[in-house]
Amino acid sequence: MASVVSWLITGASRGLGLELARQLASTSNNIVLAACRNPSSASHLHALKPAEGAELHIVQLDVSSEESIRTSVATVEAVLNGRGLDYLYNNAGICPRDDAFDFSYDELLASLQTNVAAPALLGQLYAPLLEKGTRRTIVNVSSALGRFSRDSGAAVATYSVSKTAVNMLTFKQAKARPDFIVIALAPGWVKTDMGGAEAGLEPSQSVAGQLRVVLALRKQDSGKFLSYDGQELPW
Numbered sequence: 661m662a663s664v665v666s667w668l669i670t671g672a673s674r675g676l677g678l679e680l681a682r683q684l685a686s687t688s689n690n691i692v693l694a695a696c697r698n699p700s701s702a703s704h705l706h707a708l709k710p711a712e713g714a715e716l717h718i719v720q721l722d723v724s725s726e727e728s729i730r731t732s733v734a735t736v737e738a739v740l741n742g743r744g745l746d747y748l749y750n751n752a753g754i755c756p757r758d759d760a761f762d763f764s765y766d767e768l769l770a771s772l773q774t775n776v777a778a779p780a781l782l783g784q785l786y787a788p789l790l791e792k793g794t795r796r797t798i799v800n801v802s803s804a805l806g807r808f809s810r811d812s813g814a815a816v817a818t819y820s821v822s823k824t825a826v827n828m829l830t831f832k833q834a835k836a837r838p839d840f841i842v843i844a845l846a847p848g849w850v851k852t853d854m855g856g857a858e859a860g861l862e863p864s865q866s867v868a869g870q871l872r873v874v875l876a877l878r879k880q881d882s883g884k885f886l887s888y889d890g891q892e893l894p895w
């Protein structure tokens with residue numbers, strides 16, 4: 661019998677996080693902890709029906725709140741009931757539309773808090789549960805907009821800054837914990853509220869690719885920036 665695999669997905673109320681929860685919960689032996697800041701209004705998440713042998717648990721988690729992040733650990737621990745956490749999937753993100761000379765200071769701080777500080781603190785606080793898991797994997801969802809090696813223009817400046825920072829966080833986490841696998845993952849340009857209707861990928865395509873990449877990860881992949889289609893991206 662295949663062994664049970666546990667996943668904590670942040671930002672699972674809609675978009676890519678919801679699709680991750682959907683695809684993971686459709687595979688038996690997965691325990692999916694789908695985290696969202698407002699469980700009471702996460703109707704699409706509540707509508708998901710896990711496959712036989714899979715479990716779906718909805719966990720309250722506002723990643724912009726240190727207290728909520730800290731509180732979530734005990735909740736997740738209780739659900740796992742002695743098991744470790746195999747995958748921490750830092751998916752939640754925000755993307756203000758701005759440029760480097762026309763931005764809101766509050767939105768800049770909020771982007772850094774949600775897109776960088778949250779994955780950092782989640783990594784730190786969930787490390788003991790990850791140690792108890794068999795996969796010991798952290799996926800930091802990043803973006804091609806966080807790359808230096810590609811001219812991304814002037815748009816979405818604070819978001820791009822935050823994604824470059826989460827790339828460096830990934831590199832540092834991988835160096836600090838050689839017993840973990842930590843990657844930054846670019847999901848492609850996807851039709852979600854964030855990606856918009858013009859995007860080239862459906863959430864189902866991006867997530868299928870992301871999960872193929874994540875499930876095939878090996879120790880030597882730790883510290884890399886990977887695309888949903890398996891390519892390694894230059895920083």
Ligand SMILES: NC(=O)c1ccc[n+]([C@@H]2O[C@H](COP(=O)([O-])OP(=O)(O)OC[C@H]3O[C@@H](n4cnc5c(N)ncnc54)[C@H](OP(=O)(O)O)[C@@H]3O)[C@@H](O)[C@H]2O)c1
Binds near residue numbers: 802846852
């Ligand atoms: N879509 C793209 O083309 C694209 C491209 C590159 C990278 N990405 C990255 O992929 C990830 C998912 O993006 P998406 O396209 O699915 O975006 P989305 O459709 O805007 O969904 C964002 C998700 O993050 C959640 N979230 C935001 N702030 C949160 C907080 N403080 N606490 C908990 N959850 C929070 C939202 O929850 P609420 O419903 O509560 O707001 C929502 O579930 C992000 O990290 C994004 O940067 C997306």
